[in-house]
Amino acid sequence: MLEAQGIRKTYGGVVALAGVDFAVRPGTVQALVGENGAGKSTLVKVLVGAVTPDAGALRLDGAELRLTNTLGAIGKGIAVVSQELSLFPDLDVLSNMFPMREPRRGPWVLRRAMAERARPVLDELGLDVALDEPVEGLSLEQRQLLEIGRALVADPRVLILDEPTSALHASETERLHGVLRTLRQRDVAVVYVSHHLEDVLALCDEVTVMRDGRVVVPATAAGSLSVDRVVHHMLGEKAAAMVEEGAHSGAPVTRGSGPSLRLENVTVHGELDDVTLEVPAGVIVGVAGVAGSGYRTLLAAAAGATRLDAGRIVLPDGAELTGGQRGAITQGVALVSGDRRRFGVMLDKAVWENVGQVRSVALRRDGALVRAGRLRSRAEEHVGRLGIRTPSVDQEVGMLSGGNQQKVVFAKWLEAEPTVLLLDDPTRGIDIGAKAEIYTLLRALSEQGTVQVVASPDARELAAICDEVVVFYGGRICAQLRGEQLDAHTILEVMNTGVVPGGAAPPPRPVHGGAVRTHEPPGGAQ
């Protein structure tokens, strides 16, 4: 069996793992669950040798195991099927099964020997594809199975499945059952990392819950747990406190009067199914769900980045959203992404150039010439207002910390004076102090009448900053939580089950139709 004892890991002062003990036995499937940032991924990385712990030891069958890289782990029979699919799409199925360990004779790869070993494994998994089929022709689900097959063909003793269900859809749970049965029969020790608590309880033998870099529930029989209990353990005592000190305005969410962002019967095939939602100005509305539930598609649709198959989106000024992403931006929609390095900042450019990027450069609102001096002084105002810690506005953004980079992203969007502010995981990977400052900023903007939609994988964050949280399940809105129902626990549970706990009927759905249609010419809404 594989054991981890007293594993500690810190990243520049941030404790990712604070002395974790963990063990998996052959022939059992052990679930590893916890919130984002609880330390699951770091623990997995330690187990496969991708991260060297600061303290603690790994043991394989009692003998100490020192891993310096992932290749070492593979050699010891520890395999991982990761969240990000890591197949080579241009190569065929067979070539993907043996990366770096093709059976060879001299310089030649023995395709026949490979096929003899690969076929039974794929059959066992129920993956019915030709071995010479290019991987790019496979469905996401088939690829996921292929990844598992690739791991199995090396005859691993320990197999870590990191979020396998993010690609395997709910209907495939039965298939996954079969896969796990196969693994148990082969006496493989399986670690199953997932956010889908329902799946976890249905599929796994034991559950380990992590919170804040520690194991709070060590390997407990899945039969003795419920989604409710697991969520409770994931959030811990401080969950309640967090919510109480949250920044709720307390204002009732009233709809039908005043400016609002309205989504009317919005459908995006395979992702959103006839969703109608109204987000009034002056309140912060959160959207939540598990991966693939559609909550992020909603954000993308409102930002003009996703084409609608049906329905329409109406902005606070009454105009319909048109013209794709650029059209949305010219109409006053801002999308602040937590993936700032990719979608947010220009790392090699000065703060002031980043701040002016939307208003003066993309939208050309300051006329035919960009005046650096004016951009600098406006950037200075933002630096002061948002508390961006930088020696000057001439500093390259790449030299700033993550939290300050994120504030630069906010500054550049605020420059454009948006009426709709969409936030996609806006505090990803930034420290707690900067988070708090951003929460305060969001509240202030909301009070100034900005429409705000926040998506976050962190239920606690949503509970703390939102006035209402709309939960998605299978492409539809399954609950709109507010008031007393609005806490991290309920959000997580509804995300996973699709129903509001306690059997209580969801709060009466606000009647969009009547209020909305009075503003519209007849037939305009449908």
Added chain:
Amino acid sequence: MHETIPPQESAPEGRSVPAGTSPRGGPGRARTAGRVLVRQDYLGVLVATVVLVLVIGAFDTRFFQFGQLMNILSQSSYIGILACGMAFLLAMRELDLSVGSVYALTALTCALLADQGLNPWVSGLLAIGVGGLLGLFNAVLIQFFGLPSIVATLATLAMYRGLALALSNGTQVLGPPIDDPFSTILGGSVWGVPTTGIVLIVVCAVLTVVLRSTPFGYRVRSIGSNPEAAQFSGIPVARVRMQAMVLSGALGGLAGVLTIGYFGSSDPNLGTGYELLAIAAAVIGGTSLRGGKASVVGAALGSILLGVVASGLAYFNVPINWNQFATGAVILAAVSLDSAVRRRRQGARAGNGVRL
């Protein structure tokens, strides 16, 4: 040029003049100018060019003759103009390999039209327009067939060259007569400065303003910095790319027209290999192949540096067959020097800057 030379001269003065001997602000202003200069991306190429001119001149003072230097400027102008357009494309991580062929094809267009009896000036304007259209065609290929610019323009590099050969039957075509104002003005000079050189300077000045102070210039550099973030910020990436490709084509046309004015005829093999020299000039001038950064002045200076090397070799009695090798060596030296300077500067900045 007028932009760069005064600060270059005043920088050392600023240090050598003892404090108090000059009127208030004198050395201060010089020092400010020096600081501004040191921050420019084209510092490396400027130093390299000046040093090279001084070295060659030290061996043979005839090299310092005004006429000789102006001759180099004139010869460098064509690649210089192409390099200015290339700097825009490189800054947004694109490339135009067809500029040499556009240059030949537009020169031919200008000559043919004038040969048909059209007013030479009108022919010239039309040829520049044709250059823009050729650039637009490149952009359309990139946009609608989803080709990378290097592939699309590799194809048009051959196509445009082929057109020039086909339309001219592979022979030279004479332009407007030598005594036509078109030829005397474009082939002439003002106070000893060749018109082609003046055009290069004007192009440089205009494009520097475009790059540094217009939304278009900022968009170009934004896209090169982080294409996805640019798209997310509402920058119309495809449109900006199209504009930059058209600019590059039109500049090719301008260079072609100047050639007709100066040499009086077009040759279908004109400008073969200029696309790579234009890229080299832009890179020597501090434009980054990684995108996000460009210097129009640097690109022009880069082409002048290449011109200095080409004519300097004659003074060293380098056998003609070694010319290419020497040009390559100089490109390598200039880029390495620039890279070293940049790294030192960056190191200094990292040392001063507080990482927050």
